[in-house]
Amino acid sequence: MTRRTAISNWPVASGQLPTRLLRNATMRPLLPSNNWEAKRQRPIAKGQQPLTDQLDKSAEFKRWLALFFIGKGNYKITDKGYEELAPQVTRQNLEFGEPVSDRKREPRLEERRSLTKSELREAVARKVEQMLRDGKAEELYDNRYIDKPKRLDWKSKDTKLAVIKKLVELLGKNPREITAYDFNNNGLGGLLVDYYKNSPYLALVEASYAxxxxxxxxxxxxxxxxxxxxxxxxxxxxxxxxxxxxxxxxxxxxxxxxxxxxxxxxxxxxxxxxxxxxxxxxxxxxxx
Known part of the structure; x- marks a missing residue:
C-alpha cells in the first residue's frame, strides 16, 4: 500500500486521527486562502495610498498626458485606427477610348480598383485631423485609434513644467514624497533622465516646488x-x-x-x- 492510499483510508473522525496530525492541526493558525487575501488584511500605513487609488491616479495621469500631447499635434495613428477608420471606397481610373475621327471620341471607360496602402493611410490621416479639429480627441483616444508617440517632444520648457505640475497634482502627493519611481511609472522616465539627470529634485526645482x-x-x-x-x-x-x-x-x-x-x-x-x-x-x- 502506498503512503497516499494509506492516508486516504484514514478514518474521518477526529478522535481517530493520528496524534501527530492532531497536534499539527491545533498548532497551525488558520491563514487566508491566498496571498491576495493576506495583503488585503494588512493595515495601510499612515500617509500611504491604497494600491487601487494609486493605480487609478496613475491611469488618470497617463490619459491626461496622452491627450495633452495629442492636443499639441504630437500623436500617432494606431493599427486599429488605420483598420477601422479606413474608407471603404475604390478609386476610379477614367480614360478615353480610341478616337474614331479627329473630332469625336468614344465615351470614357471607367476602371475601378482598391485604394493602395499609401492612399488609405493618407485618407485616415485626413479623417483624424478633421476629427481633432471637431474636438473629438477623447473619442479617438478612448477608442484606441490614436495614442501618444513613444518619443515625446520635451523641447519646450512650458511643456515640461505643465506635465510635472500635473503629475504632482493628479498623484495627490506632497512634492516631498515624489520619487524617480513616480516619473518612471507614469511614462516620464525619458524626461527625468534626458533633462534632469534622473533627479526628481532637479525636476521639482524647475517646476518651482523646490x-x-x-x-x-x-x-x-x-x-x-x-x-x-x-x-x-x-x-x-x-x-x-x-x-x-x-x-x-x-x-x-x-x-x-x-x-x-x-x-x-x-x-x-x-x-x-x-x-x-x-x-x-x-x-x-x-x-x-
Whole structure:
C-alpha cells in the first residue's frame, strides 16, 4: 500500500486521527486562502495610498498626458485606427477610348480598383485631423485609434513644467514624497533622465516646488524659508548631493534653524535622532 492510499483510508473522525496530525492541526493558525487575501488584511500605513487609488491616479495621469500631447499635434495613428477608420471606397481610373475621327471620341471607360496602402493611410490621416479639429480627441483616444508617440517632444520648457505640475497634482502627493519611481511609472522616465539627470529634485526645482542650489546657498547666509522645499526634506536625495561641502553646511544650519536650537545645545543623542529623521542620506554617508 502506498503512503497516499494509506492516508486516504484514514478514518474521518477526529478522535481517530493520528496524534501527530492532531497536534499539527491545533498548532497551525488558520491563514487566508491566498496571498491576495493576506495583503488585503494588512493595515495601510499612515500617509500611504491604497494600491487601487494609486493605480487609478496613475491611469488618470497617463490619459491626461496622452491627450495633452495629442492636443499639441504630437500623436500617432494606431493599427486599429488605420483598420477601422479606413474608407471603404475604390478609386476610379477614367480614360478615353480610341478616337474614331479627329473630332469625336468614344465615351470614357471607367476602371475601378482598391485604394493602395499609401492612399488609405493618407485618407485616415485626413479623417483624424478633421476629427481633432471637431474636438473629438477623447473619442479617438478612448477608442484606441490614436495614442501618444513613444518619443515625446520635451523641447519646450512650458511643456515640461505643465506635465510635472500635473503629475504632482493628479498623484495627490506632497512634492516631498515624489520619487524617480513616480516619473518612471507614469511614462516620464525619458524626461527625468534626458533633462534632469534622473533627479526628481532637479525636476521639482524647475517646476518651482523646490529651492535651487544657488537659493540654498543664499538662504544659508540670509535665513531659511518655507514656501518651497529643500532637497534633504524629500523622501530620497542622491548621495552625490552631499559631496558638496556647501550643501552639508547649509543642511546643518537648516537643522539648527528647524529645531530652534544653538549648536551647543545639540547633544549626541539628539543629533542621532534628528539627523536620522531630517537628513537620512547625509546620516548614512557621514556618520561613519
Amino acid at each position: 529651492y535651487s542650489l544657488d537659493e540654498i546657498k543664499e538662504h544659508a547666509r540670509t535665513g531659511f524659508k518655507t514656501d518651497k522645499i529643500y532637497p534633504w526634506e524629500m523622501s530620497r536625495v542622491g548621495n552625490e548631493f552631499w559631496y558638496d561641502k556647501e550643501m552639508r553646511i547649509a543642511a546643518t544650519k537648516w537643522l539648527m534653524w528647524k529645531l530652534n536650537k544653538e549648536p551647543k545645545d545639540i547633544t549626541q543623542s539628539l543629533q542621532r535622532f534628528t539627523l536620522f529623521s531630517f537628513i537620512r542620506s547625509w546620516l548614512c554617508i557621514f556618520r561613519r
